[in-house]
Amino acid sequence: MQIKVKTGGLLRRYLPEGSGSQCELDVAAGTTPLAVMGQLGLPAEDQYLVMLNGEVLPATQRGEIVLSENDELGLFPPLKGG
Amino acid sequence: MKHIVIGNGPAGVIAAETLRRTDPKCAITLIGDEPEAPYSRMALPYLLAESINEDGTHLRHGADHYKELGIDIVTDQVTSVVPDKRSVTLVKGGEATFDRLLIATGSHAARPPIPGMDLDGVENCWTLEDGRRIAAATKKGSRVVLMGAGFIGCIVLEALAARGVELTVVEMEDRMLPRMMDHTGGEMIKRWCESKGVTVLTATKVEAIEQTGKALKISYGDGSSAEVDTVVCATGVRPNVGFLEGSGIETDLGVLVDNNLQTNKDGIYAAGDVAQGPELLTGVKEIHAIQPTASEHGRIAALNMAGEATHYRGSLSMNVLNTLGLVSSSFGLWDGNEGGDETSLADADSYRYLRLTFRDDVIVGALALGLTHHVGIIRGLIQTGVKLGHWKDRLMKDPNRVMEAYLARTHGSSFGY
Known part of the structure; x- marks a missing residue:
């Protein structure tokens, strides 16, 4: 099934080449946001701000929620600082 | 009413003072875990550059400031918070109870998992004590490697350069300021730093640090190495949320708060670097670990704690940075806005760069380099959501006209055709 993945900042590099900041991604039915992050190659030891359909998805739920067709998964750097 | 504020950085101090102003009778306890008067981490580089003394880092002056306010x-x-019992547990002081609680515990310096990070001579630049150690260790001619060329790294860079050290900056990403500048701006800042005698290694990983006699040997990913006296680590920060585990207070990367800065637990609020709250332009709950957000959070959380219901519009990510005399700034959605236009103008030879991003005819993000007089105006245009009308097309052609656009669209001045 297809989902939409949006990223920002330095995380763009994990999307397929030429995607810019977002892309459609083919994933297995029954997959979780955590599995998609693994599929894209995001280092597991880093922290991310993860959004599902516009809502923040806390770390504890990323391996539990099952994605549906056309879901929009947002993967962003953990914080903006200075 | 009994208030406890955990954390005595800018968010905590402003909250405590706002509580007092709003409710003259309430009890306020401000808890900090460093043995210092409340101070600003932002001021540490100025301490290192010797442009201020320690007293200059203190958020408030006068020995009796807090006492006079009854704080x-x-x-x-x-070490823990029990919302149902309205209590917190302290290392030394047992239990303390509250009616309203503010979590303003800030963040800590993140250290990369590299062998040798725990050696003497490898420092963060995060606490006043860190600052004292770096000051004692670095003198004119000291060989110093700075790990990380992000925002904090670049401020520390300025301070170390002022101490006259022989400085190398190492950044893992392919440019300086990878999280607040695009390639164009990051490259200009790198070239500027190099022209001032700083060695800048981008796309370079530190693999290990080892003790070699009195010095440290730092090894890079390309197999090269260098001998240095001090390594300063500025590789990001992470919110201090560990003590909330099991409390039932909802966290993601930080403590999740609503537009009143309240957590999922009634009467418990969070502010500053530790709070993950609404962003101004998108409403997405983000962490903005910057002092302007800490100040706003602290004030608005306190008003709500004191019973004056106050809605927070959300925080705007912004950074203004002086790197060896070159001023750069970034605001909001500088990295682009889905479906929106953007424009930029670069003059690499004179280190000037301006990039604006739009949502319809409103500026929602900007990068600026070498253009100090634009900074306040850009911030104002973004924060107040000024509709630019036909001025947007003019800015698309020449973003440098942002001052004219501001005057025309907000003051209806003679520019306002």
């Missing part, structure tokens, strides 16, 4: 200062560490 009880406690040096201790909170």
